[in-house]
Amino acid sequence: MQTLLRNSLAALLIAATAPATLPAEAQEAPRVHYREIPEGAYSVVARLRAKPGKEDMLRAATLPLIDLVRSDPKNLVYFLQEDRAKPGHFIFYEVFASQADFDAHNAMPYVKDWFAKLPELADGGVEVMRMAILGKPKK
Numbered sequence: 001m002q003t004l005l006r007n008s009l010a011a012l013l014i015a016a017t018a019p020a021t022l023p024a025e026a027q028e029a030p031r032v033h034y035r036e037i038p039e040g041a042y043s044v045v046a047r048l049r050a051k052p053g054k055e056d057m058l059r060a061a062t063l064p065l066i067d068l069v070r071s072d073p074k075n076l077v078y079f080l081q082e083d084r085a086k087p088g089h090f091i092f093y094e095v096f097a098s099q100a101d102f103d104a105h106n107a108m109p110y111v112k113d114w115f116a117k118l119p120e121l122a123d124g125g126v127e128v129m130r131m132a133i134l135g136k137p138k139k
Contacts, residue, residue, distance in 0.1 A: 035137040037076055042099045043131040046092040049123045055088030058121040061114060062090060068110050069094065074101040092126075095133065 050058040062080060069078040077095035082088075096102040105111060118125065 032077055037095060037133055037137060038097060039133060039136045041076065041133040042096045042102050043133050044092065044094045044096075044102065045129045045131060046094075047127040048090045048092070048118075050088030050090075050121060051123045054121045058088060058090075061117050061121060065110070065114060068108075069105070072105060072108070074104065099130075 048058070048062075059082070066078065066080055069075050074096055075094065076097060077093065079093040081091045081093070083091070094102070094105075096105065115126075
């Protein structure tokens with residue numbers, strides 16, 4: 001029993017110290033580091049809810065935004081999140097260096113097209129909190 005326990009612990013230690021293998025997409029993705037986000041950066045936290053029965057349609061219309069927004073060179077951080085307990089309830093988290101960068105993002109044709117779909121799919125509009133990033137970047 002002691003030998004089995006010792007071998008199990010050794011296997012766990014080896015597994016814990018081995019470098020994690022990441023999917024190719026994660027290895028190639030650009031990295032955003034906290035130190036690269038300037039103090040006072042323009043951040044948006046937004047909430048959106050699907051109309052009853054339109055959850056899948058709103059999700060399908062919204063998922064393409066992930067790659068589109070993240071490919072915008074002025075976007076620093078973008079997360080689309082869905083409530084596990086309430087499918088169709090989405091939270092967006094976006095960071096841009098300035099409000100001008102965010103406004104330019106909202107003027108993009110793909111963003112305007114997405115907003116045009118919301119009256120049919122969303123229960124009310126997008127609720128937006130405009131935030132400022134606090135804390136100086138550390139070098």
